[in-house]
Amino acid sequence: MKVGVICIGDELLIGQTVNTNAAWLGQAFRKLGISVYKATTIRDVKQDIIDTVDAFFQETDLVIVTGGLGPTNDDITKATLTEYFGTSLELNKTVLAHVERFFKRRNKEMLDSNIQQAMLPKGATILHNENGTAPGMWFEQNNKTLISLPGVPYEMKSLMKDEVLPLLKSKFHVIGSFHQTVMLQGIGESFLAEKINRWEKRLYQDKLHLAYLPSPGIIKLRITSDKGIEDAGLIQSYIEEIKTDYPQYVYGLNGEDIFEVVGHLLKQNNATVGTVESCTGGGISNSFVANSGSSEYFQGGLITYSNELKHKLANVPEDILNNYGAVSEEVAKAMALGGQKVLNTDYVIAVTGIAGPNGGTEDKPVGLVWMAVATPEGVYTQHHHFGNHRGRNIEKTQLYAANFLRKLLLKIKS
Amino acid sequence: MKVGVICIGDELLIGQTVNTNAAWLGQAFRKLGISVYKATTIRDVKQDIIDTVDAFFQETDLVIVTGGLGPTNDDITKATLTEYFGTSLELNKTVLAHVERFFKRRNKEMLDSNIQQAMLPKGATILHNENGTAPGMWFEQNNKTLISLPGVPYEMKSLMKDEVLPLLKSKFHVIGSFHQTVMLQGIGESFLAEKINRWEKRLYQDKLHLAYLPSPGIIKLRITSDKGIEDAGLIQSYIEEIKTDYPQYVYGLNGEDIFEVVGHLLKQNNATVGTVESCTGGGISNSFVANSGSSEYFQGGLITYSNELKHKLANVPEDILNNYGAVSEEVAKAMALGGQKVLNTDYVIAVTGIAGPNGGTEDKPVGLVWMAVATPEGVYTQHHHFGNHRGRNIEKTQLYAANFLRKLLLKIKS
Known part of the structure; x- marks a missing residue:
C-alpha cells in the first residue's frame, strides 16, 4: 500500500510552525511496515487542496490529510473535501452531543461555529475526536482512501491511535515490521x-x-x-x-520517561524525593510531576535561583557560597543536604550550574553544572560540561540528574 | 515570484528526522516577503526527484532542493540534477582546494568519495559551503531557477544566508507577502x-x-x-x-514568550517575582528561567506538592488546608502570601489544582485550578476549569498564571 501525507496550513509553509505531524505520521506508518511515499505541505487554498489530492490519488492508495478543520473562516478542508467527493454536509447527532459535552465540561457557551463542527459529509466514516471538536473523516472512492484529520498535533495523534490505525489494520492486510x-x-x-x-x-x-x-x-x-x-x-x-x-x-x-522510571523505583523502595534547583529553575520537579501518580513519591522542592535563597531556603552556609561560588561541588552538596532536612525526604536532587548564554568565566564556563544527590546513606556528586545553549543545558541537566538518582537507587556504578 | 521547496530524504519520510529545513526556509522567504507555495518531501529515488522537479517547474519559478548531496551511495541528488539539466560533471579546483583544507583542518584523511564532492555540473553556479564539503548548485533553465543545497541544517542555513539570499535579492525584484x-x-x-x-x-x-x-x-x-x-x-x-x-x-x-514579556515588565518596575507551585510542580519557575537574564527579576520558589510542604514551606495554616482542601481559593491565597514572606519578593504567583487524570471529585473535578498572585498592593485570585489531560492542564495553568501577573502589572481588568 502506498501512503501519502498532505499537510494543509499556511503556518507550515511560512515556517511559523515546524511540521512535526509529517514526521509523527512517518513513524506511525513505519511501525505498520509502510514507508510514507511522499509528504507535501500546501496552503489553505481550495484549488491547491483539490489539485494536490488529485495528484496524490494518481500515485498513492491512501492519503492522510491534516489541518484546516477548525471552526474559523480560514479552515476550508472540510468544505473542500465534501465538494471533492461530491457529497454534502449533514448534522451528525453523535458529534453534536460530543461538542455539547465538550463545552459544558469547560463551563463555556457553545457558539454557532462550534455547532458547525457537527455538520459532516454524508457517506464519510466519522472518526471520534475525544480531545477536540473537529472529528476525523474517512473517505473512500475508486479503491482510494483519504483520511482527513485535525492539524493540532495531540488531536491528530490520538485520532490516529484510537481510530485510524485500528481501522487500517482491520481493513487492509498489513504485515508490519x-x-x-x-x-x-x-x-x-x-x-x-x-x-x-x-x-x-x-x-x-x-x-x-x-x-x-x-x-x-x-x-x-x-x-x-x-x-x-x-x-x-x-x-x-x-x-x-x-x-x-x-x-x-x-x-x-519504547519512549519511557526517565522520571517515570525513577518514580517507579522510588515507589518500590517506599521512598520519597525532593529537589533543590538552581539553574533548572524547577524543571526537575516539573518533570517528576508530569507523571500522574507522582504524589506517591514526589513531595516538593526549593527553587534557589538567587544565592540569598540558597542560604535562606536550603541553609547553604554563606561562607561556602562565598568561598567556592554558587556553581561548585561544595554548594551542590550543601543544597542537597540542606534540602533533605527542610523537605524531610529520603532523597534530594540538587543542581547548580551556568546555563548561559552569559555568566561564564574561564574557570567556570557556560555549560558547567554541579549536581548532588543526598540519600539515606550519604551524599554523592558529579559535574558535567554541557554546551553553550541555555535550553539544552537545562534539559540535559534534568536528564543527567534523573539518571544519577536512578543509578544510586539501583546501586549501579557509573 | 512563486517558490517551492523539495526536501529529499528517506529519513524525513519515515519520521526519523523532523523536517526543520522546510520551516526555516519558509521563514527565510517570508522575510523577503515571499510565501513558500508548496513544500514536498520525497525519497532518495531518481525518478521521484525528476518527476517532482518537473511538477514544481509547472507551478513555481524558483525551487529550493535540499538533501542528497553527501558522499555516500544513497546521495543521488547531484547526479540526478546534472542529468536533468542535460550537463555533465567537471572538476572544480576551488571546491577541491576547499575540501582538502576541510580535511586537513580536522586532521582526517581524505577519501575518494570526498574528492568526488569537487566534481560539479558544468554551467551551474557553484555556491561555496564553508561548513561542509558539498557545495550548493544554482541551475537556470527557461526562466526557472533551481537551487540545490545540502540537507544538514547548519550547512543549508549558512549557504542560504551567505550565498543564496544575496544572489536572489540582486537577481530578482522581490515583492511578496x-x-x-x-x-x-x-x-x-x-x-x-x-x-x-x-x-x-x-x-x-x-x-x-x-x-x-x-x-x-x-x-x-x-x-x-x-x-x-x-x-x-x-x-x-x-x-x-x-x-x-x-x-x-x-x-x-511574532512568537514572543509570555514569560519573557512578564519578565520585561518586572524589570521595568524594578520588581522581583517568586513562585509557590503545587500542580505545576515548578513549571512556572522553569518557564521564567528558560529566558536568559531571568536572574534580574526571578528569585526562586517553593514547590509545595504535598500538603505537609504547603504548611511547612509556605506557612499555609493547617486549619485552612483542612477546612477548604488543598485546591481552594483560600489555600491559593495563603500560598501566595506565605511565599511573599519567605521568598521576600515583590510578587508571588501561587497555583494549586487537580492536574489529573485522577484525584477529581464531583465538587472539585480534574482540571480545576485555583491561582493567586500576591502583589505589593494585595492578593488576587482566579480559578479555571481546564480539561482532562494532565500535561495540557499543567501547561495551561502556567500560561494563565503568567497572564494573570501580566495583567496585574499593567493594571488591566480581565
Missing part, C-alpha cells in the same frame, strides 16, 4: 556507536535493522525486524544484552 | 472569533488575510498582506486596535 526502542541516557552517539560496534554487527547478521535517534541528553536505539512479531524473542535477547552490559545508560524501553 | 502575528492568551479560538468578528471583516475588506493558530492556552493571529511591506502601516493599525480592545488577551507579537 516490529520495533523495539532502547532508551539510553548519559552517553553521546558516536561514543555509544564505538562501544556497541560488535553487538550492532551481529544484529545486522541476524537481518535486524538499527537506527540511532539522538536528542539532547537521550539516545533511542530502534531495533527493527521486517519479519514482524516473530522476531520479538530475538530482539529481546539483544535488548537484554545491552541492558546487562550498559545498565548505567539503559533506563527503559 | 508580509506577515505580523498577534499573540493572545486566555481565550478560546471560537470565542475570540466571535469577539473580533467585525475587526476581521474589515481586515478582509482591506484585502488582508487572517489565520488563527491555536495551541493549548495560546492563540496566534497571523495577519498577512499580499502587497508586502507597503501594508506594514495598515497591519500595524489593526494590531493597535486589537491591543487596545483586548489588552487582557494580547501579550505580544
Whole structure:
C-alpha cells in the first residue's frame, strides 16, 4: 500500500510552525511496515487542496490529510473535501452531543461555529475526536482512501491511535515490521556507536535493522525486524544484552520517561524525593510531576535561583557560597543536604550550574553544572560540561540528574 | 515570484528526522516577503526527484532542493540534477582546494568519495559551503531557477544566508507577502472569533488575510498582506486596535514568550517575582528561567506538592488546608502570601489544582485550578476549569498564571 501525507496550513509553509505531524505520521506508518511515499505541505487554498489530492490519488492508495478543520473562516478542508467527493454536509447527532459535552465540561457557551463542527459529509466514516471538536473523516472512492484529520498535533495523534490505525489494520492486510526502542541516557552517539560496534554487527547478521535517534541528553536505539512479531524473542535477547552490559545508560524501553522510571523505583523502595534547583529553575520537579501518580513519591522542592535563597531556603552556609561560588561541588552538596532536612525526604536532587548564554568565566564556563544527590546513606556528586545553549543545558541537566538518582537507587556504578 | 521547496530524504519520510529545513526556509522567504507555495518531501529515488522537479517547474519559478548531496551511495541528488539539466560533471579546483583544507583542518584523511564532492555540473553556479564539503548548485533553465543545497541544517542555513539570499535579492525584484502575528492568551479560538468578528471583516475588506493558530492556552493571529511591506502601516493599525480592545488577551507579537514579556515588565518596575507551585510542580519557575537574564527579576520558589510542604514551606495554616482542601481559593491565597514572606519578593504567583487524570471529585473535578498572585498592593485570585489531560492542564495553568501577573502589572481588568 502506498501512503501519502498532505499537510494543509499556511503556518507550515511560512515556517511559523515546524511540521512535526509529517514526521509523527512517518513513524506511525513505519511501525505498520509502510514507508510514507511522499509528504507535501500546501496552503489553505481550495484549488491547491483539490489539485494536490488529485495528484496524490494518481500515485498513492491512501492519503492522510491534516489541518484546516477548525471552526474559523480560514479552515476550508472540510468544505473542500465534501465538494471533492461530491457529497454534502449533514448534522451528525453523535458529534453534536460530543461538542455539547465538550463545552459544558469547560463551563463555556457553545457558539454557532462550534455547532458547525457537527455538520459532516454524508457517506464519510466519522472518526471520534475525544480531545477536540473537529472529528476525523474517512473517505473512500475508486479503491482510494483519504483520511482527513485535525492539524493540532495531540488531536491528530490520538485520532490516529484510537481510530485510524485500528481501522487500517482491520481493513487492509498489513504485515508490519516490529520495533523495539532502547532508551539510553548519559552517553553521546558516536561514543555509544564505538562501544556497541560488535553487538550492532551481529544484529545486522541476524537481518535486524538499527537506527540511532539522538536528542539532547537521550539516545533511542530502534531495533527493527521486517519479519514482524516473530522476531520479538530475538530482539529481546539483544535488548537484554545491552541492558546487562550498559545498565548505567539503559533506563527503559519504547519512549519511557526517565522520571517515570525513577518514580517507579522510588515507589518500590517506599521512598520519597525532593529537589533543590538552581539553574533548572524547577524543571526537575516539573518533570517528576508530569507523571500522574507522582504524589506517591514526589513531595516538593526549593527553587534557589538567587544565592540569598540558597542560604535562606536550603541553609547553604554563606561562607561556602562565598568561598567556592554558587556553581561548585561544595554548594551542590550543601543544597542537597540542606534540602533533605527542610523537605524531610529520603532523597534530594540538587543542581547548580551556568546555563548561559552569559555568566561564564574561564574557570567556570557556560555549560558547567554541579549536581548532588543526598540519600539515606550519604551524599554523592558529579559535574558535567554541557554546551553553550541555555535550553539544552537545562534539559540535559534534568536528564543527567534523573539518571544519577536512578543509578544510586539501583546501586549501579557509573 | 512563486517558490517551492523539495526536501529529499528517506529519513524525513519515515519520521526519523523532523523536517526543520522546510520551516526555516519558509521563514527565510517570508522575510523577503515571499510565501513558500508548496513544500514536498520525497525519497532518495531518481525518478521521484525528476518527476517532482518537473511538477514544481509547472507551478513555481524558483525551487529550493535540499538533501542528497553527501558522499555516500544513497546521495543521488547531484547526479540526478546534472542529468536533468542535460550537463555533465567537471572538476572544480576551488571546491577541491576547499575540501582538502576541510580535511586537513580536522586532521582526517581524505577519501575518494570526498574528492568526488569537487566534481560539479558544468554551467551551474557553484555556491561555496564553508561548513561542509558539498557545495550548493544554482541551475537556470527557461526562466526557472533551481537551487540545490545540502540537507544538514547548519550547512543549508549558512549557504542560504551567505550565498543564496544575496544572489536572489540582486537577481530578482522581490515583492511578496508580509506577515505580523498577534499573540493572545486566555481565550478560546471560537470565542475570540466571535469577539473580533467585525475587526476581521474589515481586515478582509482591506484585502488582508487572517489565520488563527491555536495551541493549548495560546492563540496566534497571523495577519498577512499580499502587497508586502507597503501594508506594514495598515497591519500595524489593526494590531493597535486589537491591543487596545483586548489588552487582557494580547501579550505580544511574532512568537514572543509570555514569560519573557512578564519578565520585561518586572524589570521595568524594578520588581522581583517568586513562585509557590503545587500542580505545576515548578513549571512556572522553569518557564521564567528558560529566558536568559531571568536572574534580574526571578528569585526562586517553593514547590509545595504535598500538603505537609504547603504548611511547612509556605506557612499555609493547617486549619485552612483542612477546612477548604488543598485546591481552594483560600489555600491559593495563603500560598501566595506565605511565599511573599519567605521568598521576600515583590510578587508571588501561587497555583494549586487537580492536574489529573485522577484525584477529581464531583465538587472539585480534574482540571480545576485555583491561582493567586500576591502583589505589593494585595492578593488576587482566579480559578479555571481546564480539561482532562494532565500535561495540557499543567501547561495551561502556567500560561494563565503568567497572564494573570501580566495583567496585574499593567493594571488591566480581565
